[in-house]
Amino acid sequence: MKSWTRFAVCCAVIGLLVAPAFAAELRVTGFFDNVFPRWDSNNSSFDNDPTRNGDQVFFGRTRFRGFFNFIASDDLRGVFGIEIDQTYGAPSANRLGSGCVTGTGTFAFEQCGFRNGIDTNTIELKHLYVDFRVPQLPIGNRWRIGGLPINVTPLHPLSLYTMDAGGGDVRFDFTDQVSVLLYYVQLEEDLDRFTGSAKIGEDYLTGTTIMLKPISGLDFHLPLIYYHGQAPFGGALTGGGGPFNSITQDTRNVTTEDRYYVGFDARYRIGNTRIEPGFIYLFGKRNFTAASAAATGVSDTDFDAFHGFVKVEHSMGPWSLAARFAYVSGNEADDDINNRGIGNRSDVKGFRYLGVDTSHYLGEWFELLGKSDVDATGNRTFRRMGEVANLEGFGWVIIGGHVEYKATDKLTLTGSAGGFWTAEDTACRSNFRLGSITGPCTGPNSPLNSSGEPALNFTGDSKFVGWEVNAGWRYTILPGLTWTPLLAYADYGGALETNNRKATNAWAFVNRMIYIF
Numbered sequence: 001m002k003s004w005t006r007f008a009v010c011c012a013v014i015g016l017l018v019a020p021a022f023a024a025e026l027r028v029t030g031f032f033d034n035v036f037p038r039w040d041s042n043n044s045s046f047d048n049d050p051t052r053n054g055d056q057v058f059f060g061r062t063r064f065r066g067f068f069n070f071i072a073s074d075d076l077r078g079v080f081g082i083e084i085d086q087t088y089g090a091p092s093a094n095r096l097g098s099g100c101v102t103g104t105g106t107f108a109f110e111q112c113g114f115r116n117g118i119d120t121n122t123i124e125l126k127h128l129y130v131d132f133r134v135p136q137l138p139i140g141n142r143w144r145i146g147g148l149p150i151n152v153t154p155l156h157p158l159s160l161y162t163m164d165a166g167g168g169d170v171r172f173d174f175t176d177q178v179s180v181l182l183y184y185v186q187l188e189e190d191l192d193r194f195t196g197s198a199k200i201g202e203d204y205l206t207g208t209t210i211m212l213k214p215i216s217g218l219d220f221h222l223p224l225i226y227y228h229g230q231a232p233f234g235g236a237l238t239g240g241g242g243p244f245n246s247i248t249q250d251t252r253n254v255t256t257e258d259r260y261y262v263g264f265d266a267r268y269r270i271g272n273t274r275i276e277p278g279f280i281y282l283f284g285k286r287n288f289t290a291a292s293a294a295a296t297g298v299s300d301t302d303f304d305a306f307h308g309f310v311k312v313e314h315s316m317g318p319w320s321l322a323a324r325f326a327y328v329s330g331n332e333a334d335d336d337i338n339n340r341g342i343g344n345r346s347d348v349k350g351f352r353y354l355g356v357d358t359s360h361y362l363g364e365w366f367e368l369l370g371k372s373d374v375d376a377t378g379n380r381t382f383r384r385m386g387e388v389a390n391l392e393g394f395g396w397v398i399i400g401g402h403v404e405y406k407a408t409d410k411l412t413l414t415g416s417a418g419g420f421w422t423a424e425d426t427a428c429r430s431n432f433r434l435g436s437i438t439g440p441c442t443g444p445n446s447p448l449n450s451s452g453e454p455a456l457n458f459t460g461d462s463k464f465v466g467w468e469v470n471a472g473w474r475y476t477i478l479p480g481l482t483w484t485p486l487l488a489y490a491d492y493g494g495a496l497e498t499n500n501r502k503a504t505n506a507w508a509f510v511n512r513m514i515y516i517f
Contacts, residue, residue: 036060040508048450050500060088073317082126090115099124140173158361161354167441179211201230217269229257252338253292259284279308288339296341305351318406330395332425343430350393360389365402365416367488395423420465
């Protein structure tokens with residue numbers, strides 16, 4: 001009898017412990033994204049040479065993102081997100097940036113793709129956070145903390161900082177017309193990762209976005225952001241998704257940075273027309289290492305940079321028309337912004353974003369010289385220029401147009417065309433000159449192309465990056481299942497001429513099918 005009593009009490013206790021779990025609802029959202037094939041030419045950062053178009057690639061990939069929402073109520077949920085991203089076969093490099101655990105030797109990257117038998121070890125953690133409301137507060141509020149998606153420009157994501165990161169944010173809704181978004185992100189932490197390991201810097205950003213609706217149809221946001229960076233900087237900060245914009249060796253001789261971003265981000269709807277302008281000004285200070293300061297007599301320089309854009313969209317019947325102009329400031333090639341003592345002392349005039357996940361908003365509509373809307377993670381252009389809205393610190397200028405025609409309820413035809421420039425003429429940057437400003441472009445850590453030549457030895461004395469045209473369609477096979485093939489062609493201009501050779505053309509065919517649930 002005592003045994004049965006103990007058993008009953010044990011079951012009751014277990015039932016009480018798990019009762020809250022039964023009250024929670026599990027809701028799963030996400031997508032399965034398939035591209036086969038992606039076939040392109042002169043579009044590879046592994047080749048690093050836009051003057052030759054022999055680097056053709058033909059491959060397929062599958063990407064899954066799943067977001068598991070553990071919902072207790074409208075006021076409380078936990079979110080767990082994962083990603084699995086694989087090419088077909090056993091690739092020779094981790095082209096997609098998946099989280100595969102690599103080996104050594106000839107087949108080091110075989111875990112990064114659907115090799116024969118698969119059984120690979122590629123799982124990436126995307127999100128792990130709690131989302132809740134504090135009902136005791138007298139105003140509308142929503143809090144998130146953990147590893148979460150942070151977006152400081154809600155009207156135009158991917159334009160300043162849109163990343164998954166560790167930190168937290170909170171939104172306060174004071175009235176229907178006034179809201180405030182506050183956020184803090186820990187980019188890197190100055191800790192010993194294990195005994196004897198190299199430390200990384202203490203890097204973080206914090207700020208607010210004031211969100212206003214002063215009149216009907218107008219959303220007007222004011223972002224105010226502070227970023228602190230401290231050397232040494234890890235690869236997550238110096239790459240395409242970090243505050244150094246894939247600008248090669250941009251952290252050379254840098255010890256700390258303090259940046260301030262202020263501006264506006266807006267959207268105005270009037271009838272069938274939308275006007276969307278934005279402007280961000282960057283100021284602050286870049287401090288140099290003691291060793292470089294002793295050699296040059298210069299200990300710091302200022303940030304003085306900006307980006308601005310305006311986009312106009314208009315719809316009429318089955319037609320949708322859009323146009324965009326964007327300008328991103330840059331530095332001249334002779335500007336010494338890394339304290340090498342070669343070239344002209346200068347402020348950092350090239351705009352630096354804080355972090356953009358995969359590709360920048362300004363490249364929308366374009367596959368080769370833009371953000372690669374159809375196959376964002378498959379594209380790895382020369383220096384990723386279109387994906388980071390910048391070419392090696394020279395800035396970026398876009399004039400583009402996009403058209404869509406809704407032929408049926410299921411079929412939409414799309415097309416786009418545009419021109420691309422840098423803000424300043426391209427040439428070998430002073431950061432890579434050897435000995436003097438007229439020396440060869442073979443200075444410290446100068447990247448090489450596949451022929452062993454300096455990849456950044458721009459010789460065209462031009463701002464024109466090139467032009468591009470795209471054509472394709474979106475077809476809804478079933479609710480949630482969309483087929484999106486696209487053909488893109490770009491003719492590279494003088495800004496991409498290197499080593500006294502003219503840049504050639506590039507093309508891509510992308511066949512995508514995505515299931516969103």
